[in-house]
Amino acid sequence: MADAAEDAAGLPDGAIRLKWPNDLVVEAAGPGALLGAEIEPRAARERLEAPVELRKLGGVLGETDGLGTPDPRAVVGIGINADWPEEAFPPELAGGMTSLRVASGGRPIDRTALLEGFLARLEPRLEALRSGRFPVGDWVDRQATTGRIVRLAEPGGGPSRDARALGVDPTSGGLVVADPAAAGGERIVLAGDVDRLRIVGDAVTAPARSGV
Numbered sequence: 192m193a194d195a196a197e198d199a200a201g202l203p204d205g206a207i208r209l210k211w212p213n214d215l216v217v218e219a220a221g222p223g224a225l226l227g228a229e230i231e232p233r234a235a236r237e238r239l240e241a242p243v244e245l246r247k248l249g250g251v252l253g254e255t256d257g258l259g260t261p262d263p264r265a266v267v268g269i270g271i272n273a274d275w276p277e278e279a280f281p282p283e284l285a286g287g288m289t290s291l292r293v294a295s296g297g298r299p300i301d302r303t304a305l306l307e308g309f310l311a312r313l314e315p316r317l318e319a320l321r322s323g324r325f326p327v328g329d330w331v332d333r334q335a336t337t338g339r340i341v342r343l344a345e346p347g348g349g350p351s352r353d354a355r356a357l358g359v360d361p362t363s364g365g366l367v368v369a370d371p372a373a374a375g376g377e378r379i380v381l382a383g384d385v386d387r388l389r390i391v392g393d394a395v396t397a398p399a400r401s402g403v
Contacts, residue, residue: 192249192269193333195308199273200295208335211359211366211385213251215271216335217294220244225294245335246289248272274300327361334359336366342387343368343380351386 193207193215206225210216217225221243226235249271257263272290276297280288291300319325331337336356343366344351354368357377365379 192251192271192309195305195312196248196271196273196291198308199300199305200291201298202291202295205333206294207248207333208245209330209333210245210247210335211356212364212383214247215249215251216245216247217289218243218335219246219289243339246294247287248289248291248294271305273302273305325361330361331359336385341366341368341385344384344386346382346384354380356385 193209196202196207196215197204202225206217208216208218208223219225220238220241222239224238224241224244226238249269251267251269253265253267255263255265272288274292275290277285277290277293280290291305292298316326334356337358339356340353341356342351342353354370357367357369359365360367360379363379363381365381366383366385367377367379369376370378
C-alpha cells in the first residue's frame with residue numbers, strides 16, 4: 192500500500208513510513224519531514240529543526256481464525272486517508288492525522304488509480320508469501336521508530352515506559368528495544384503500541400536492525 196500511495200500522490204520513495212505495529216505515517220516535522228507543500232525556505236527549516244512529529248495516514252488490522260488447525264485463515268483490513276482535504280478532518284483527530292492529498296501539497300488523489308496500483312502489487316506479494324518469501328528489507332527501511340526513543344503503551348491500559356527502539360524482528364514482527372536488564376541488552380516487544388516518538392542525543396543515528 193505504501194508504494195501504491197506514493198505513486199498516486201506523487202510522493203518520493205520512502206515518504207510513507209511505518210510506525211510499529213500497524214500504522215502508515217508521514218513525518219510532518221523533524222529531520223525527515225516531508226516538505227512537498229513547503230515553498231517558504233524559513234518555514235521548511237523550522238519544520239526540519241522541530242521535534243519529530245508523525246501524522247497517521249492509514250492503518251492495518253488483522254484477525255485470524257483456526258490457528259493450529261489444518262485450515263488457518265487471516266482477514267486483513269487496510270484503510271488509508273486518500274483525497275481528504277485538511278479542512279474536513281474531524282476536529283478531535285486533526286492534530287494527529289493526515290491524508291495523501293495533504294501530504295502531496297493539495298494534489299487531488301485518484302482513488303481508483305490508488306486501488307488499482309495497490310491490487311497490482313498485492314497479487315505478486317501474496318504469491319511470494321505463499322512461497323515463504325517476505326520483503327524484509329523494504330519493511331525494515333520504512334520503520335519510523337528505528338534508532339529513536341519511543342513511549343510504549345502496554346496492552347490493556349498498563350503503564351507506559353520509554354525505550355530506545357533498535358529495529359524490528361522479521362521472524363516475530365516484534366519491536367526490538369534496548370533493555371539493560373535483558374540478556375544481550377535487548378528484548379522483543381510483541382504487543383502494545385508506540386504512542387510517542389522523540390529523538391534523544393544521537394539516537395536517530397543508530398543503525399537499522401533487520402533481526403536479532
